[in-house]
Amino acid sequence: QQQVKQSPQSLIVQKGGISIINCAYENTAFDYFPWYQQFPGKGPALLIAIRPDVSEKKEGRFTISFNKSAKQFSLHIMDSQPGDSATYFCAARSGGSNYKLTFGKGTLLTVNP
Amino acid sequence: NAGVTQTPKFRVLKTGQSMTLLCAQDMNHEYMYWYRQDPGMGLRLIHYSVGEGTTAKGEVPDGYNVSRLKKQNFLLGLESAAPSQTSVYFCASSYWGANYGYTFGSGTRLTVV
Numbered sequence: 001q002q003q004v005k006q007s008p009q010s011l012i013v014q015k016g017g018i019s020i021i022n023c024a025y026e027n028t029a030f031d032y033f034p035w036y037q038q039f040p041g042k043g044p045a046l047l048i049a050i051r052p053d054v055s056e057k058k059e060g061r062f063t064i065s066f067n068k069s070a071k072q073f074s075l076h077i078m079d080s081q082p083g084d085s086a087t088y089f090c091a092a093r094s095g096g097s098n099y100k101l102t103f104g105k106g107t108l109l110t111v112n113p
Numbered sequence: 114n115a116g117v118t119q120t121p122k123f124r125v126l127k128t129g130q131s132m133t134l135l136c137a138q139d140m141n142h143e144y145m146y147w148y149r150q151d152p153g154m155g156l157r158l159i160h161y162s163v164g165e166g167t168t169a170k171g172e173v174p175d176g177y178n179v180s181r182l183k184k185q186n187f188l189l190g191l192e193s194a195a196p197s198q199t200s201v202y203f204c205a206s207s208y209w210g211a212n213y214g215y216t217f218g219s220g221t222r223l224t225v226v
Binding site for chain 1: 117144146148153154155156157158161163171203205207209214215216217218219220
């Protein structure tokens with residue numbers, strides 16, 4: 001059972017454009033929704049995160065939009081740059097005492113110069 | 114500050130051989146996790162630990178064992194390696210608490226032939 005569905009699988013954007021990656025979840029007990037960025041040969045790194053009581057969070061060119069009723073959240077990268085080319089993972093965290101993250105399958109973003 | 118360190122970075126095993134992957138963190142994090150990353154599958158949780166001396170199964174625990182004898186170390190063992198265990202393994206750690214994400218290591222690329 002895939003609890004976090006991520007789309008698209010890959011995305012090609014021109015420099016300066018907007019990159020949008022979408023995720024949907026099923027478990028209403030999730031209480032924290034981070035996005036991770038991974039460059040080839042490296043481990044994932046926390047990019048930005050949001051809690052379900054907030055509808056939007058912005059950090060620089062990166063924005064998370066969160067729709068609790070639809071159980072969906074998305075990452076928007078404004079003014080996309082070639083250096084943003086990476087794999088992006090959305091995730092959702094179980095509350096309680098273990099704080100496990102369930103990850104989406106990832107989106108390979110390529111930003112062309 | 115080294116963060117999360119994984120050793121080794123690369124390893125080739127023959128089917129049936131055993132090995133241990135070491136994860137060490139210097140951030141005094143309570144929680145530690147082992148994930149495997151396979152193409153198109155995202156990150157899947159193998160085992161995790163919420164404190165020294167405790168371990169629990171994740172999504173894909175079969176064929177793996179773990180131990181956390183010291184707070185800063187989390188070991189992942191393969192007793193009898195199989196080709197299906199060819200993957201990139203990531204260790205992560207985190208504080209308990211509402212708004213902390215994971216810190217990942219740089220990964221171990223394991224090939225079982």
